[in-house]
Amino acid sequence: MKRVREARPPSDGAPHVPVLLAEVLTALDLPGRTLAVDGTFGAGGYTRAMLSVDPSVHVLAIDRDPGAIADGAPLVAAAQGRLTLVPGRFGTLDACVRNAGHPQADAVVLDIGVSSMQIDQAERGFSFRHDGPLDMRMERAGRSAADLVNEAEEGELADIIYHYGEERRSRAVARAIVEARRKGRIETTAALAEVVSSVVWADPASGIHPATRTFQGLRIAVNDELGELVQALHAAERILRPGGRLAVVTFHSLEDRIVKQFFSARSGRAAQGSRHLPSLETPAPRSFTAVTKGPVLPTDSETFANPRARSAKLRAVERTDAPAPAPLAVIETLAALPERTGRSARR
Ligand SMILES: C[S@@+](CC[C@H](N)C(=O)[O-])C[C@H]1O[C@@H](n2cnc3c(N)ncnc32)[C@H](O)[C@@H]1O
Structure with a gap:
């Protein structure tokens, strides 16, 4: 289906607009x-x-x-x-x-x-657009995205990012994460986005941020x-x-x-x-x-x-x-x- 790209109207301030x-x-x-x-x-x-x-x-x-x-x-x-x-x-x-x-x-x-509330609140750690703790847990309990990123083996990270994020550069991303965490834990969404952006390049045609797919993969894994x-x-x-x-x-x-x-x-x-x-x-x-x-x-x-x-x-x-x-x-x-x-x- 063809999607029309136009200037967006301002948000009406609703916390979450129900879809369909x-x-x-x-x-x-x-x-x-x-x-x-x-x-x-x-x-x-x-x-x-x-x-x-x-x-x-x-x-x-x-x-x-x-x-x-x-x-x-x-x-x-x-x-x-x-x-x-x-x-x-x-x-x-x-x-x-x-x-x-x-x-x-x-x-x-x-x-x-x-x-929208979960994405927009920086402290929930779902988004690289608002820097916050690397959390992503809907339930606020269990293994956080920071735990996963800092403790999982490189192969598991690559699988998560490839299968749940559909990121073709998953192996490069996993390798970059493992290299970065040798210098210290990756604790924030901005820090992770920076690591991902060092090996995945922005696609100006789609306008999609290089870290989008990696964040999706981690979020799906953290919340099963x-x-x-x-x-x-x-x-x-x-x-x-x-x-x-x-x-x-x-x-x-x-x-x-x-x-x-x-x-x-x-x-x-x-x-x-x-x-x-x-x-x-x-x-x-x-x-x-x-x-x-x-x-x-x-x-x-x-x-x-x-x-x-x-x-x-x-x-x-x-x-x-x-x-x-x-x-x-x-x-x-x-x-x-x-x-x-x-x-x-x-x-
Ligand atoms: C897209 S929002 C729903 C918005 C809602 N339809 C509205 O109109 O306001 C998804 C919600 O589902 C919750 N959620 C996601 N996975 C869930 C699960 N496995 N069990 C219960 N709630 C879940 C999230 O916490 C979030 O609040």
Whole structure:
């Protein structure tokens, strides 16, 4: 799809502008439904909109970032019992729903990735544009990006940067990191960006900063973002009632590939024989049917108003009454580094 490059309008000061909001609401088809799960509460943009669709809707919202949970308290109060906000990971969203006393859910939405607040706050350490501690932990707990950069072996760093960052110069970046850390720990986002920029050159045509892909790779590894996505798709499959909808918004090809493969495998498109060549095998029962035909992209006017929507893709499916099949191994492979799956690195 052709993207139009124009001067940007000034930001309206909103902490996080929800992406593809109207399209998500259409895909979820909420009127008359009872329990909707927002697996990525963030600034509550989707949750607020879902609550306003129909007074019958109760939202169970989840976020792994304690700051997002704390900032959501006023919305919980304003929702007068219709919003339950829980700290946790969307990979266990089925357990979150059951723990809140609900046997099933009518809708699940996931808006994958980081929020504008996380990127814009220098102290969270997600961005090289604002110098801060090299952190990147959404949960503010566990292994930080600084721990990874300063302690991982060169080969592991190269794999992370290549597979999760899609950086072709991953080996050179990993080598430069290991050389730099011999002189002292790399503790800040600016220091890491400088190391990366010494071996990856800026591409004036794309305007992409040389450290962009390395930062993406580290962020995905620190937060196990792809593993969480794989678990969340299966968790949604287990908890949705027949007729319930699942909508997922992704921001890069690694995430979208996982969602696309899961949806096509589970909606039976990959497994079907043609009418000229009927399969002799009993087809696997479909746990989903497609709601969107291919990815739904933001309009040019949305991208103009909110540049962060640029790479967003929405896909949605509807749950059938078939039992949830065994986990889909192929998408677990897509989420893991090659050492863990036996795949050989292609670098
Ligand atoms: C793109 S923002 C969501 C924005 C939200 N839709 C809105 O309109 O305000 C993604 C949010 O998901 C959270 N998140 C990312 N991975 C998560 C996970 N595995 N479990 C729970 N929350 C997660 C992040 O902390 C962040 O707040």
